[in-house]
Amino acid sequence: MDLIHPIFKWLHIIAGITWIGLLYFFNWINGHVAATMDGETKKKVIPExxxxxxxxxxxxxxxxxITGVVLLLVIFYHGGLTFDDxxxxxxxxxxIMIAVTFLGVFLYDFLYKSGLASNVRVITIISFLLVGVVV
Structure with missing residues (x-):
């Protein structure tokens, strides 16, 4: 049981580095390289x-x-950070807080897809008011 925490911590770190490295590839390296290619080369390289x-x-x-969720379970459940009794x-x-957390996602989505999103000042004030109510 003592090895589970460091194993999942390192798996999580390695997976995160992999994910961020691929994100770096998509956003910076691939963008600059693809911009230098001509149309015919792009048609050959990009689909592959x-x-x-x-x-x-x-x-x-x-x-x-996945490793982050398992790591949270290991830290909080097996680490004794749950209920004392x-x-x-x-x-x-x-x-109520769990419901507010999940309903907040849908409320946020509804607000920013509505006509209010076109007025930045109004939607910002509404967002701050809602955060204040929740906190």
Whole structure:
């Protein structure tokens, strides 16, 4: 049990470095290299290169997320950072905060897809007010 924490910590770090490295490739290196290619070369190189790279990018992100969740479980559940009393039950407030967290995503999406998003000042004030209500 003592080895689980460092193993998942290093797996998470390696997966994160892989994910960030591929992100670096997509945003900077590939953009500059693709800009120097002529149209015929792009037609040959991009269809061969991108699907393979996107495959590893997707799995780099997935493994970073998976190892992060497992690491959180190891730290909080096995690390003794959960409830002190094993028979303790959740009250009303934890359920309210979980609901606010998940409903906040949908409210954010609704607000920024509505007509209010065109007025930056109004949407910013509404966003700050909602954050203030939640906090």
């Amino acid at each position: 290169l991108m699907p393979r790279t996107l495959y590893f990018f997707r799995w780099g992100a997935a493994w970073t997320w 094993p028979d303790a039950t959740w009250g009303t407030w934890p359920f």
